[in-house]
Amino acid sequence: MKYYSTRNQINYLTAAQVIKEGLSPDGGLYVPSEKLPVLPINIFTGNSYIDMAKTIFKIFLSDYDELEISDAITSAYGIENFDHPEITPLHKLKTGLYVLELWHGPTSAFKDIALQVLPYLLRTAIKVTREKSELVILTATSGDTGKSALEGFKDIPGIKIVVYYPARGVSEVQRLQMITQEGNNVNVAAVKGNFDDAQNGVKAIFGNQQLVKMLKAKGYRLTSANSINWGRLLPQIVYYFYAYAKLLSNEEIRDGEKINFAVPTGNFGNILAGYYARELGLPVNRLICAANINNVLTDFINSGHYNRNRKLKPSISPSMDILISSNLERLLFEITGHDSEKIKYWMDSLAKDGQYKIDNQTQRLIHDIFWSDFADDNETKKSIASVYEEYNYLIDTHTAVGSCVLNKYRETEKDQSKTVILSTASPYKFTGSVAGALFVKETYENYSELELLKVLSKKTATNIPANLSNLDTKTIRHKQVIERDAMPNHLLDFLKLT
Ligand SMILES: *Cc1c(COP(=O)(O)O)cnc(C)c1O
Numbered sequence: 001m002k003y004y005s006t007r008n009q010i011n012y013l014t015a016a017q018v019i020k021e022g023l024s025p026d027g028g029l030y031v032p033s034e035k036l037p038v039l040p041i042n043i044f045t046g047n048s049y050i051d052m053a054k055t056i057f058k059i060f061l062s063d064y065d066e067l068e069i070s071d072a073i074t075s076a077y078g079i080e081n082f083d084h085p086e087i088t089p090l091h092k093l094k095t096g097l098y099v100l101e102l103w104h105g106p107t108s109a110f111k112d113i114a115l116q117v118l119p120y121l122l123r124t125a126i127k128v129t130r131e132k133s134e135l136v137i138l139t140a141t142s143g144d145t146g147k148s149a150l151e152g153f154k155d156i157p158g159i160k161i162v163v164y165y166p167a168r169g170v171s172e173v174q175r176l177q178m179i180t181q182e183g184n185n186v187n188v189a190a191v192k193g194n195f196d197d198a199q200n201g202v203k204a205i206f207g208n209q210q211l212v213k214m215l216k217a218k219g220y221r222l223t224s225a226n227s228i229n230w231g232r233l234l235p236q237i238v239y240y241f242y243a244y245a246k247l248l249s250n251e252e253i254r255d256g257e258k259i260n261f262a263v264p265t266g267n268f269g270n271i272l273a274g275y276y277a278r279e280l281g282l283p284v285n286r287l288i289c290a291a292n293i294n295n296v297l298t299d300f301i302n303s304g305h306y307n308r309n310r311k312l313k314p315s316i317s318p319s320m321d322i323l324i325s326s327n328l329e330r331l332l333f334e335i336t337g338h339d340s341e342k343i344k345y346w347m348d349s350l351a352k353d354g355q356y357k358i359d360n361q362t363q364r365l366i367h368d369i370f371w372s373d374f375a376d377d378n379e380t381k382k383s384i385a386s387v388y389e390e391y392n393y394l395i396d397t398h399t400a401v402g403s404c405v406l407n408k409y410r411e412t413e414k415d416q417s418k419t420v421i422l423s424t425a426s427p428y429k430f431t432g433s434v435a436g437a438l439f440v441k442e443t444y445e446n447y448s449e450l451e452l453l454k455v456l457s458k459k460t461a462t463n464i465p466a467n468l469s470n471l472d473t474k475t476i477r478h479k480q481v482i483e484r485d486a487m488p489n490h491l492l493d494f495l496k497l498t
Contacts, residue, residue: 001062003030003230006333007344014063016125019118019231020135022224027347028340029330030230032060038281041256044245049087050077052245053238056280060234064124072120081106081116083466088113088239090246093391096418098252099399100243106151107177108426108465109144109319110270114227114235115152119159121231126158133221136495137161138205140198143174144319144425146188147181149225154183161225162187162494164198167481169318172449173429173468180474187494188478191487195321196312201487211488218497227269228326236273237280243420244282253418258285260419262406264398265289265297266320268327270422275331275369285417287370290405292317295374297325302372304363306346307355316377316433317397319425324350332358335365371413375404381437383407384427388438394460397433399423428468431456 002012007028013021018030037059044052053073061069077087084104091099105112126135137159139149146163153161165178167190178188191198205211206222215222227233240261247253261284263271271287278284291298292315300306308323315321329347336342342362349356358366375383380397383404387395395403402421410416427434431452435444439459447455450472457464482490492498 001060002033004033005029006031006329007340007347009338009340015061016063016128019121019229020125020129020131020223022226022229029228031330031333036279041281041283044241045249047245049238049242050074052241053077056238056241057234063128068124072117075120076117088242090243091393093393095252096416098247098420099423100239100420101423102239103423103426106467107147108429108468109148110424111144111148112151113239114232115148115225117235118225118231119152119156123156123158131221133216133219135159136220136222137225138202138222139225140164140195140202142195142318142321143170147174147177150178150181150183150186150188154186156185160185162491164189164191164202164487166195166198167192169194169314171430171432173431173471176450176471179476179478180471181477189480189482189490192481192483197484201484205488205491208488220495227267233269233273236270237277240274240277240282247418256283258283258417260286260288260417262288262290262402262419262421264317264320264402264422264424265291266322266325268297268325268331270424272327272330286415288406288409289370289372290402291372291374292320292380292401293374293376294321294323296323298372298374301366301370304358304360305355306350309354316380316430317401319398320401335362371409373405373408375401379404384434384437394427394462395423396425396427397430398425426465428453428456428464
């Protein structure tokens with residue numbers, strides 16, 4: 001399988017090259033250049049998650065040898081990393097309604113599924129491309145990506161990682177997870193301001209040619225663990241197949257029966273993996289794109305007009321607070337039959353005017369597969385409460401957006417296809433909001449977010465994930481709070497270049 005950029009179909013690259021580079025130098029994203037094979041429906045009957053991952057990885061990583069793929073997968077999804085033997089267990093709420101729990105990894109967010117395996121894929125990529133420089137991963141995070149990347153890359157030889165999180169905007173649990181991070185090759189700093197400040201600071205470092213050149217001369221190459229990397233997307237295709245195979249073996253669906261997935265969406269990475277699963281032959285009816293109040297994607301899917309000219313509104317589902325959904329570019333490329341001229345035109349317009357409008361035909365094609373609506377904070381809280389009351393099942397704020405929007409879908413479209421809600425974080429990562437949704441004020445207002453872990457556990461008789469249960473006893477290792485303009489110096493300090 002060879003890859004090329006969504007903005008130029010001249011250079012063909014191997015999987016190792018695209019995983020090492022992350023983003024194409026022309027600003028586009030890497031995508032498979034070849035038509036995907038259609039997998040037989042029963043191919044995965046009786047397979048474990050790990051077996052399925054091996055089969056799917058092999059299709060896309062044809063320049064990796066089988067043993068390397070197999071090692072990467074067994075190392076990433078071992079029992080010491082995931083606290084459930086099924087990796088992504090499927091929970092039945094009632095006939096026709098299921099939740100796929102994607103948060104059993106070491107940081108309790110779905111990003112672990114990709115970020116546990118990416119370091120191994122990257123290590124092989126360094127080897128086969130004979131990369132001489134040491135890789136330095138720079139990541140700005142709104143909370144989940146940073147911690148997940150730190151856990152994935154800690155103590156990996158030949159790679160260093162630096163994470164910047166906004167001093168305002170992450171939950172207390174998320175902050176503690178990051179400042180207590182262990183590992184000899186890691187660094188974390190808070191950046192004064194919000195996520196955009198941290199993100200812009202990282203972009204400024206990548207765009208600073210003088211700095212990049214100097215680092216190169218010292219033997220360092222900057223890269224990103226952002227969800228634009230193909231190595232982040234590929235691992236996520238697996239769990240769509242896993243959910244389907246599980247429904248089949250539990251006799252919840254018939255062979256070939258089409259199902260829906262409801263996906264809490266931000267950067268469009270998770271739901272795009274669902275689209276690729278569908279391209280590989282998975283019987284998918286509708287992919288339901290659930291947004292929060294930052295509903296750029298909802299507007300786009302319903303009108304064909306993408307418009308980021310609005311203010312970012314902080315919500316209780318912060319990992320979805322985003323105005324530019326980068327992975328949408330890949331979908332547009334696929335839907336237009338790999339028309340890089342069109343993509344360039346739209347993306348130039350997005351960069352210049354903050355908006356673009358696609359043609360009617362493309363919009364119709366997208367709307368045939370995707371359906372979208374959004375939930376505000378109030379609806380999100382109501383959704384947490386009603387799922388708990390109805391099914392005695394605890395969900396986090398992001399999953400609650402998915403559940404709420406699924407209800408809107410069923411009411412509007414009258415489609416009763418069986419549906420899997422993708423659950424993207426443990427409720428224990430967002431204890432403040434979850435407790436606020438479930439309890440009367442007196443029960444939670446006197447507690448810190450950290451204390452609420454125990455309150456929530458006791459009241460709902462559910463377990464705190466092990467990685468969150470000892471946060472208060474861990475040593476704080478990363479205390480720095482810096483101005484955005486100080487980020488380049490902070491990086492040089494960490495690399496001992498000042
Ligand atoms: C990152 C994240 C999302 C959004 O996923 P995308 O792939 O960016 O669309 C949703 N929920 C949680 C908890 C996340 O961490």
